[in-house]
Amino acid sequence: MSNNKVIEVEGLTKMFGDFIAVNAITFNVEKGEIFGFLGANGAGKTTAMKMLIGISNPTSGAANVAGFDVFTNAEDIKKNIGYMSQKFALYDDLTVKENITFFGGIYGLSRKKIKEKSTILIEELGLQNVSNQLVGSLPLGWKQKIAFSVALLHNPKIVFLDEPTGGVDPITRRQFWEMIYKAANQGTTIFVTTHYMDEAEYCDRVSIMVNGKIEALNTPKKLKEQFKAKSMNDVFLKLARG
């Protein structure tokens, strides 16, 4: 069973001066799972995620991601994960193809592999007509799909998505979740934060963070039973209001 855990977190804490942004959180994520990481704005989701992807040093606690320790082997973690931030972070002044080539290169894919992958990817996303356009000129929904595909480019074990569907229309959101399911079916673990409670229902398990602590963690079904709520929305409101 423990072999299947791709993220193991124990008492992970991050302090900025006296302020405790993340307060001793403990949880595990299993291989192939879609793990929803919920919380109000400022609850500490993004800070917690940044520690797991190795760009923020934890103050204390322990965390193991994709088999590597976040304190000592952050760079090894980075080889095995994909990340998509809430801010679109591909290069606006490069074309779709150039972005794919660039990030593929950084992850050490061969030229041949990059060419193969980008052809498949552009076809799947239906971007044949715009593949030579600057990414900056595309609508946000398209950009987010491209960013997700780029995050999957090197077949990572885990993909971290920080509010991937923020500001995106409902149709694109649905398409986006179809992409997430497809990746999960292929064995990729998905770690996703969101503010859309209907999206929380799509997750295998959900954790809810309030003021730096994880207050609830279970399957959406069990959470609803536990809090005697009709929907995840009610669960969230009950917890976040305290």
Add this chain to the structure above:
Amino acid sequence: MLPIIFVMPIIQLLILANAATFDVKNIKFGYVDYDHTTTSRALIEKFNASTYFNVLTNYPTEKFANNAILKGEVDVLITIPSYFERDLQVEKNNNIGVTINAIDGAAAGLENVYVTQIIQSFNKKLKIELMQPSDMQVQSINITTIPSFWYNKTLNYKTFMVPGILVLLVTMITLFLSGMNIVREKEIGTLEQINVTPIKKSQFIIGKLFPFWVIGLGLLTVGLIIAKLVFNVPMIGSLGLMYFYTSIYILVVLGIGLFISNFTDTQQQAMFIAWFFMVIFILMSGLFTPIESMPIWAQYITDFNPIKYFVEVMRMVMLKGSGFVDIIPQLLKTLLYAFIMNGLAVWSYKKTT
């Protein structure tokens, strides 16, 4: 962006090299003549004939003339006393007053030299005219100096300035571009995306250096072509040596820029700091003021100024035709500097906060 990078420095080179002159010309000249004789008029005519003094204004009294200096209408004022001609013939000796506006000390010094030269030549003429037959034997011995100006025979200030301004432009563009670069990615958010990839710190810095390095050498090329075609600056030394040195020098500037970029959070901060260094580097480079005239402590500071070495090498190679062996000291210091600055740039780039 690319056209701006190349067009701006070309315009600057054309304007600065023509405008930033150390020659003192078009001096506004005024005089007060209390004497009104042939001799006094002859003296004024001497000034009139000189190419340095162009506006000649006659003032009735010193009071008017002083007022004119105050208003900035006159730079140099000559006062010829009454009985100038008579006293000269009787006593063979006389004084005239010279007043110079010395707010710009260097210009005032030059103006004084011009005035003295004109009066001396007037003296000689007078001596011959006033000479009595009995004076024949005691003719004074005249020593004339014949200066020979090396490396810049015609004392053309453009020959001196163009290599320096070229150095400035290459430095300015590469420093600002690199200084703004990483911090810009911080602002857009792409740096975070890069930080979650397994890219090595040194790979990242080299990747950032390379395009600016190419742009820097491109600027040098354009600048050298203009220096040759427009200003006809002599290029005695080897072009290869110039490129070799510049290619190392640009690494120093880029290292400084990337180091600044890593330490700042916004492009404004980076710009401020880049300007701070740029102004010190320019004014203490020996480009506008000779380093030898600076106080000792300031001379020590110039040892840390990369522009100083570039200006030296540029002038040595272009104007004197110095070879590889001559520039070894500058080359070694620049190389060391490049290693230190780029080491700092790699060190200060933090993938984890």
